[in-house]
Amino acid sequence: AWQQVVVGANNTYTFNIGASGGTAWVTQGSNNSYALTVYYGTTAELQGLGTQCNTTTPNTKSVTGTVAGLTSQFETATLSLGGGTGSANFAVPAFTITGIPNGTLDLVGVRSAIDIQNPTGMLANRVYLQRxxxxANGSSLGTIDFAGSANSFAPDTRTFTVATTAGEALYSLVQFTTGTASNGTLGLSTSSTSPVNMPVVPASRTAAGDLHLLNFTAYAGSFGSHTAMRSILTYFRDPTNQTIALGPSLSTPTVSLAASAPYPRFRTQTARQTEYASTWLNSFTQGSSSGGRTVVMLVSPGYVGNATTIDVTLPDFTGVGGWLNTYGPLSGTTANWTVSASGVTGGNAGVAEGLAIRSAYRLGTLNTP
Incomplete structure (x- = not known):
């Protein structure tokens, strides 16, 4: 049975469950909007969720500098130092990088130009990499020269073939990250056709710990208006020309109301698919951020076990200490829902060479009486 857990020392929450169970929490936004999250998992998975919480504020630095080598108003530069970011353009070449962690880091700079064939996209034409x-905090990096520095170079190009079906719009993204979490976007397109040519960092310039992130997403419809999506994220240090295999479209879920009182309780039933057997997430939104409601229900593979259908229902929290029914979904309002699933292969060592994350979702609406 659900029970309230009160806050303990150092803003921590401690409770006992059996082999598996669930946690739920509510956050309040502006103007009485509420977001309810329910997470079902095994004891180990729930413990892992808790270890991801970080209540400390990291000490960060900021630095300044100036970019040289931007040749037109259509070019921009982004810079990253350990995850801290900054940007510059042709009219304003000065930059500030904020949010830099302490330690020895790599500087990644990317000079990009608007893709004339696809004005909503950007393609890198120069990369700056200094390790x-x-x-020091507040210091200057001097001039980052994309044209005349030995740290600057032209990216290579790789060709990726992505199988899509009729009516699907292809979104493509390539990013480069060093072992110190410095990163840059090398290519972005919201209206690609396969095969896709994308910039990459040459193998001669990469080092141990570096990775390219390749993201290809097929939308049933268009990037801005679609009813379903399937996607892959995959990681390589030095990408080759290759065929990228998306997973299948998500099974059409059954989305219904398990009950309408004391508040609408959503239920989703989705056939399990081999390609998407790592996480299942169902979300519902009602209204705007002003007085709206959001419900997210996550289910782990350990909790599901061998079930062939992922059947998830929003619990009835009535009577649980600290709960108010006003936190729940609204009656008489349309809920926009997203049912999604993901699967991971090659990920036993975490984010590393060969990791692939496939995901898919479907969208719809449900009226609450």
Whole structure:
């Protein structure tokens, strides 16, 4: 049975469950909007969720500098130092990178131009990569020259073939990340056709710990208006020309109301698919951020076990200490729902060479009486 857990020392929550169970929490937004999250998992999975919480505020630095080598108003530069970011353009070449963690880091800069064939996209035409920096807070990196520095180079190009079906719009993204979490977007397109040519960092410039992230997403409809999606994220240090295999479309779920009182309780039933057997997520939104409601229900593979149908119902929290029914979904309002699932292969070592994450979702609406 559901029970309230009160906050303990250092803003922590401690409770006992059996081999598996669920946790739920509510956050309040502006103007009495509420977001309810329910997570079902095994004891180990729930413990892992708790270890991801970080209540400390990291100490970060900021640095400044100036970009050289931007040749037109159509070019921009982005810079990253350990996850801290900054940007510059042809009219304003000065930059500030904020949010830089302490330690020795790599500087990744990307000079991009609007893709004339696809004005909503960007393609890198120069990359700046300098390793082993540990600048003092408030210091200057000087001039980052994309044209005349030995740290600057032209990206290579790789060709990716992605199988899509009629009526699908293809979104493509390539990012590069070093082992110090410095990163840059090399290519972005919201209206690609297969095969896709994308910039990559040459193998001669990469080092141990570096990875390219390749993201290809097929939308049933268009990027801005669609009813279903299937996607893949895959990681390589040095990508080759290759065929990228998306997973299948998500099975059409059954979305209904398990009950309408004391508040609408959503239920989803989705056939399990081999390609998507790592996480299942169902979300519902009602209204705007002003007085709206959001419900997210996550289910782990350990909790599901060998079930062939992922059957999830929003619980009835009535009578549980601390719960108010006003936190729940609204009656008489349309709920926009998303049912999604994901699967991971090659990920036993975490984010590493060969990791692939396939996901898919479907969208719809449900009226609450």
């Amino acid at each position: 082993g920096l540990n600048p």
